[in-house]
Amino acid sequence: MCGIIGYTGKNNAREILIEGLHRLEYRGYDSAGVSVLDGGVITTVKSQGRIDALDEKIGGTLPGTSGIGHTRWATHGAPTDKNAHPHASADGKFAIVHNGIIENYESLRAELTRHGMEFRSETDSEVVVNLLAYYYDGDLKNTVMKATSRLEGSYALGIVCADFPGRLFAVRSMSPLIIGVGAGENYFASDVTAFISHTKNIIHMEDGQFAEVTPGGITLYDAIGRQVEPVYEKVTWDAEAAEKGGYEHFMLKEIMEQPRALEATINPRIHGGKITPEGLEALDMENIDRIVITACGSAYHAGVVGKYVIEELCRIPTTAELASELRYSSPILNERTLVIAISQSGETADTLAAMREAKKLGAPVLAIVNVVGSSVAVLADYVLYTWAGPEIAVATTKGYTTQVAMLDMFAVWAAGKLGTVTPEREAELTAAIASLPASVQRAIYLSSNVEEIAERNYRHASLFFIGRNIDYASCLEASLKLKEVSYIHSEAYAAGELKHGTIALISPEQLVIAVACYGALRDKTMSNIQQVKARGANVIAVAREGDRTMFAEADDVIFVPGTEPIFMAVPQIIPMQLLAYYVARENGCDIDKPKNLAKSVTVE
Numbered sequence: 001m002c003g004i005i006g007y008t009g010k011n012n013a014r015e016i017l018i019e020g021l022h023r024l025e026y027r028g029y030d031s032a033g034v035s036v037l038d039g040g041v042i043t044t045v046k047s048q049g050r051i052d053a054l055d056e057k058i059g060g061t062l063p064g065t066s067g068i069g070h071t072r073w074a075t076h077g078a079p080t081d082k083n084a085h086p087h088a089s090a091d092g093k094f095a096i097v098h099n100g101i102i103e104n105y106e107s108l109r110a111e112l113t114r115h116g117m118e119f120r121s122e123t124d125s126e127v128v129v130n131l132l133a134y135y136y137d138g139d140l141k142n143t144v145m146k147a148t149s150r151l152e153g154s155y156a157l158g159i160v161c162a163d164f165p166g167r168l169f170a171v172r173s174m175s176p177l178i179i180g181v182g183a184g185e186n187y188f189a190s191d192v193t194a195f196i197s198h199t200k201n202i203i204h205m206e207d208g209q210f211a212e213v214t215p216g217g218i219t220l221y222d223a224i225g226r227q228v229e230p231v232y233e234k235v236t237w238d239a240e241a242a243e244k245g246g247y248e249h250f251m252l253k254e255i256m257e258q259p260r261a262l263e264a265t266i267n268p269r270i271h272g273g274k275i276t277p278e279g280l281e282a283l284d285m286e287n288i289d290r291i292v293i294t295a296c297g298s299a300y301h302a303g304v305v306g307k308y309v310i311e312e313l314c315r316i317p318t319t320a321e322l323a324s325e326l327r328y329s330s331p332i333l334n335e336r337t338l339v340i341a342i343s344q345s346g347e348t349a350d351t352l353a354a355m356r357e358a359k360k361l362g363a364p365v366l367a368i369v370n371v372v373g374s375s376v377a378v379l380a381d382y383v384l385y386t387w388a389g390p391e392i393a394v395a396t397t398k399g400y401t402t403q404v405a406m407l408d409m410f411a412v413w414a415a416g417k418l419g420t421v422t423p424e425r426e427a428e429l430t431a432a433i434a435s436l437p438a439s440v441q442r443a444i445y446l447s448s449n450v451e452e453i454a455e456r457n458y459r460h461a462s463l464f465f466i467g468r469n470i471d472y473a474s475c476l477e478a479s480l481k482l483k484e485v486s487y488i489h490s491e492a493y494a495a496g497e498l499k500h501g502t503i504a505l506i507s508p509e510q511l512v513i514a515v516a517c518y519g520a521l522r523d524k525t526m527s528n529i530q531q532v533k534a535r536g537a538n539v540i541a542v543a544r545e546g547d548r549t550m551f552a553e554a555d556d557v558i559f560v561p562g563t564e565p566i567f568m569a570v571p572q573i574i575p576m577q578l579l580a581y582y583v584a585r586e587n588g589c590d591i592d593k594p595k596n597l598a599k600s601v602t603v604e
């Protein structure tokens with residue numbers, strides 16, 4: 001995720017900004033930049049690639065004791081110098097850095113262009129600086145309020161104006177921003193890591209607040225410009241803990257980040273109660289007879305969920321294929337087969353090879369991918385970015401749930417186009433997707449018993465996950481998560497298939513995790529729970545909130561909030577991600593970097 005740092009004080013700003021950017025490197029980035037104000041002039045330097053390249057580009061000295069800096073992880077527009085932040089207004093009066101997504105940037109850009117403003121990048125962020133320049137009336141606070149009142153979406157902003165030496169503005173709306181309080185100098189940043197070596201005194205800005213930051217003080221305002229009393233806090237973390245937002249591991253941090261990651265995937269794509277995925281305008285679903293989803297590992301499991309959702313809503317035959325198999329299977333694909341390739345990194349060798357095969361056979365390829373400008377994105381005919389932000393832990397969590405959410409959105413969009421759902425049902429499904437971030441937040445809350453369940457169960461040598469339909473797809477992902485981070489063997493089984501052989505392995509004390517959330521099949525899975533219980537198994541059930549009869553059968557029950565049944569895969573994976581995490585922690589595993597694994601599998 002992009003990183004922001006702002007500094008105003010008595011020391012050389014460039015040095016403090018560059019140091020802060022280095023400390024934000026762990027978040028992942030593909031370009032970086034700074035703007036420093038000196039003698040009424042803003043100097044902006046930005047560069048694709050590493051922070052050292054930026055520092056080299058700045059060269060000798062850059063005087064000035066206030067400024068803003070940014071590490072960018074591309075979302076709108078490729079990772080180029082031009083698209084890097086800060087963005088400066090054409091008149092040189094303003095420079096800004098931005099984290100988040102401006103959802104209405106296209107209409108703002110069109111409006112500002114009509115007013116003669118120039119745009120030099122492909123980013124959504126540049127509208128912010130041009131809005132500031134457009135509304136500027138000499139009153140900085142007023143200008144910031146007018147400009148930000150036009151923005152829809154999520155944003156944390158750092159703003160510098162050439163007419164106000166030493167004065168910075170920090171604005172927060174649904175994207176984190178923290179103020180660091182020093183002596184005769186002050187900071188703000190997207191996380192405390194950026195300035196923790198200078199101060200541990202902080203102010204957490206709340207959503208909708210903005211602040212005027214000068215060397216001598218901080219004035220905090222609410223959304224309508226009324227001054228509010230800041231609440232000062234002291235962090236006790238060291239720099240390493242700060243990178244993880246105070247969590248012990250990146251995996252846990254990323255699990256907890258999922259509501260926000262899902263908002264970034266979903267919110268910009270719902271307008272007026274309708275799903276509007278950008279870039280699919282030329283994809284005519286009437287010309288598609290079959291869909292083949294291809295990917296590896298967890299991304300493949302997202303594809304298995306997608307198969308169920310797409311078939312149910314669009315009534316198009318859909319299969320999910322492992323990319324490493326598809327590439328060598330002499331697949332039957334043609335121009336009427338839509339191939340959907342899913343990848344977090346966008347660099348997975350097998351997925352790329354399967355895509356090439358599909359393209360060779362004339363199939364249109366749609367990529368669902370997190371990393372902007374990655375090889376998968378470049379190769380595809382159509383791209384839907386998940387915008388989950390960089391994932392540091394090797395085991396994917398937010399990467400996976402955002403892929404599933406993107407497939408859910410695709411299915412609703414396609415069903416609307418094909419008329420396989422009524423407009424009323426489409427509206428209902430869209431509302432259910434819009435509420436997925438809140439469902440995941442609740443799933444985190446309801447998972448409060450998972451740590452204790454993990455503490456009682458971490459010694460099992462092997463276990464089974466069972467479920468049906470979408471519940472089964474979640475079992476595949478839950479089993480992989482547990483294996484890779486805790487090194488415990490587990491198997492995901494379609495619950496109805498147990499009796500065809502595998503039930504021979506069920507003996508007293510065998511741990512079985514039964515996912516029984518999917519409305520129509522919940523009772524069927526309940527029968528399978530009874531079958532394994534009758535053979536002495538210990539059962540942990542993952543059930544819908546309120547399904548209290550589950551207590552009669554299972555030894556432990558973990559509840560997940562109900563949502564539209566076909567979208568349950570998103571909230572229901574949360575407790576199982578947490579279970580894998582806590583079991584791994586109990587076993588003393590290297591959670592963020594499990595043995596033998598790489599984050600991006602660029603070789604066959």
Ligand code: F6R
Pocket residue numbers: 296297298299300342343344345346347348351394395396397480481484599600601
């Ligand atoms: C598991 C995991 C892997 C990836 C797989 C595909 O936690 O992260 O199974 O899902 O290697 O990677 P991407 O999505 O980058 O193509």
